Amino acid sequence: MKNLRPVQVLLIGSLIVSFLSLLLLIVLNQSVAIPILYYLVFPLGIGGLTYLVFFVLLRRFITQKLKILYRSIRKGKIVNQQNENLSLFDDVIERAEVETKKWTEERTQEINKLKEQEEFRREFLGNLAHELKTPVFSIQGYILTLLEGGLEDENVNRQFLERASKATDRMTTILEDLDKIAKMEVGAIELEYQHFDIVELVEDIFDELERRAKKRDIKLKFAKDFDPIFVYADKGKITQVLTNLIGNSISYGSEGGESNIRFYILNNIITVEVSDNGPGIPEDDLPRLFERFYRVEKSRNRNAGGSGLGLAIARHFIEAHGQTISVRSTLGVGSTFTFGLDRGKRNLA
Secondary structure, eight states: OTTOOHHHHHHHHHHHHHHHHHHHHHHHHTTSOOOTTHHHHHHHHHHHHHHHHHHHHHHHHHHHHHHHHHHHHOSSOOOHHHHHTOOTTSOHHHHHHHHHHHHHHHHHHHHHHHHHHHHHHHHHHHHHHHHHHHHHHHHHHHHHHHHTTGGGSHHHHHHHHHHHHHHHHHHHHHHHHHHHHHHHHTTOOOOOEEEEEHHHHHHHHHHHHHHHHHHTTOEEEESSOOOOOEEEEEHHHHHHHHHHHHHHHHHHSOTTOEEEEEEEEETTEEEEEEEEOSSOOOGGGGGGTTSTTOOTTHHHHGGGOSOSOHHHHHHHHHHHTTOOEEEEEETTTEEEEEEEEEBOOGGGO
């Protein structure tokens, strides 16, 4: 019965009614003579009338119920043509069941997505407040110290003003990075493509970060000697990406370790790898590493400085170039960040 269409149920019901009317005639024939023709005409007539009456009633009942159902689950407006398609000769019940199940699954997915977005929003606001709280409280403390007498001491006031300036710079960096991400997400930042030697660019970044690396006794080096490798990209954006990745390998790598840069050429894609031999990143943290403000072992790594937005910006920059950035890591061995760029031409650099 479950797989029967409405019209088939009506036919079976009408046949049952016809059979019962035939039995009634047989019973009545024992007391009253009934012409033989009645045994054929009466059951068929009763069965046919039953079919027609219940067809109309059932069709109206199903149509009204399904109209209410479809108004609830369909996004568009119900039109007359859709109502006419509700035929009892089709399996309208099963069709409604399928569409209802599909609608339920879609709504469940939407609810789960909204829950994830709400959770992300709460976490994002909490992280943002935490990131801004540290420099704000520092500035507040320095100003209070100066107002309580430190302003009269020239050595103290200069030292505290310099510290307040650094805290202000950190706040400015966070806000500028947030503004960058916001503009990238709405497509407001345009890329200025050019052909340039990425090996030379990395050498310049090594020179810029050399002092930081020496403080932690970390060597900045290429995996091997590379000839000039030209890429076609926005040089300024790629400079920010590489500066962030190499800077992270210095900040979070093991003291006395190394930061290695490798290049691989495959057809028209240049693959860049930035690796270190630091403590590594837990596997559970890898999927969220490129989220805003996400930090591994937050209480320890927050002291390393930065806005907490560097990897999120790097991902946006690389994806804006039509490429991807990824990370692989092994605890106790180190981490490697990989991204691709379009191959450039030397004579157009």
